[in-house]
Amino acid sequence: MPQPFLVSLRRSISSAICTTKVRTRLVLAFAYVLITVIVALTVPLAVNQRERAESDLLGQAKVTAQAIAASFDEASLAPASRDRLARQAERDAEESTGVAVRALGLGPGQVVADIGAGSGYYTVRMAREVGPTGKVYATDVQPGMLRLLVRRLDQAGLTNVVPVLGAVDDPKLPEEALDLALMVDVYHELSRPQEVLRNLRTALKPDGRLVLIEFRKESSWVPIREEHKMSVKEARIELEAEGYRFDGVIDILPWQHILVFKP
Numbered sequence: 347m348p349q350p351f352l353v354s355l356r357r358s359i360s361s362a363i364c365t366t367k368v369r370t371r372l373v374l375a376f377a378y379v380l381i382t383v384i385v386a387l388t389v390p391l392a393v394n395q396r397e398r399a400e401s402d403l404l405g406q407a408k409v410t411a412q413a414i415a416a417s418f419d420e421a422s423l424a425p426a427s428r429d430r431l432a433r434q435a436e437r438d439a440e441e442s443t444g445v446a447v448r449a450l451g452l453g454p455g456q457v458v459a460d461i462g463a464g465s466g467y468y469t470v471r472m473a474r475e476v477g478p479t480g481k482v483y484a485t486d487v488q489p490g491m492l493r494l495l496v497r498r499l500d501q502a503g504l505t506n507v508v509p510v511l512g513a514v515d516d517p518k519l520p521e522e523a524l525d526l527a528l529m530v531d532v533y534h535e536l537s538r539p540q541e542v543l544r545n546l547r548t549a550l551k552p553d554g555r556l557v558l559i560e561f562r563k564e565s566s567w568v569p570i571r572e573e574h575k576m577s578v579k580e581a582r583i584e585l586e587a588e589g590y591r592f593d594g595v596i597d598i599l600p601w602q603h604i605l606v607f608k609p
């Protein structure tokens with residue numbers, strides 16, 4: 347084969363390879379710029395949206411607190427809630443509340459929720475644990491209960507609690523905001539438990555925890571009506587059906603157990 351032909355063939359091949367390499371680099375550079383622009387535009391939008399949702403909720407909470415402060419009638423409370431209020435004085439002894447709160451392992455700066463907070467018996471204790479850099483969302487479906495809660499917060503001088511008037515199927519909390527959601531003596535009272543669990547899952551951070559404190563059904567001697575008790579087995583059946591993972595039971599309270607689940 348003649349030499350000049352081979353040289354020119356080699357040149358054309360290497361020039362084709364070079365052109366392809368340049369083209370590939372250009373395409374990669376363009377894709378990189380495009381992805382960077384998309385990320386730069388969408389991430390702040392998502393953050394803004396979450397911040398806006400949170401500030402809407404805070405605004406709504408303020409309005410709710412003012413509205414319920416203006417219209418409270420103790421007679422409007424459910425009979426079970428009135429009974430519970432009457433028992434407040436004995437609660438610390440019966441339920442070892444301090445032990446229960448310490449077992450939750452809360453720390454300064456955490457964001458937590460007291461679902462079915464009632465008059466805020468646990469809310470104030472959690473608010474002290476998470477401190478001024480943390481936050482407690484206290485939700486209930488009874489405006490009267492939130493009124494008592496607001497009064498308790500005023501007396502305790504706590505400003506890191508957001509009262510939220512929830513719906514029976516939705517505690518109305520921001521997405522992926524919570525390190526922990528607590529329900530004390532509440533789960534068995536929910537009329538729409540599956541919907542509440544689904545909405546709570548979206549409010550929990552991926553490594554957050556849902557904790558139920560319920561009177562032990564396994565201990566027949568616990569002096570509480572059967573319909574107000576829950577066994578570990580019952581709780582697991584209900585929560586695992588909604589995709590929660592059982593993380594364990596803390597059995598250190600006189601009458602109740604502390605059931606820990608992960609979303």
Ligand SMILES: C[S@@+](CC[C@H](N)C(=O)[O-])C[C@H]1O[C@@H](n2cnc3c(N)ncnc32)[C@H](O)[C@@H]1O
Pocket residue numbers: 427430461462463464465466467468485486487488491512513514515516517529530531532535536537538542
């Ligand atoms: C037995 S009380 C417990 C109150 C509080 N956790 C405590 O330990 O003092 C149950 C509370 O759950 C509230 N509740 C019932 N269904 C609810 C729901 N779907 N969402 C939020 N709170 C609810 C009731 O209004 C009531 O205040």
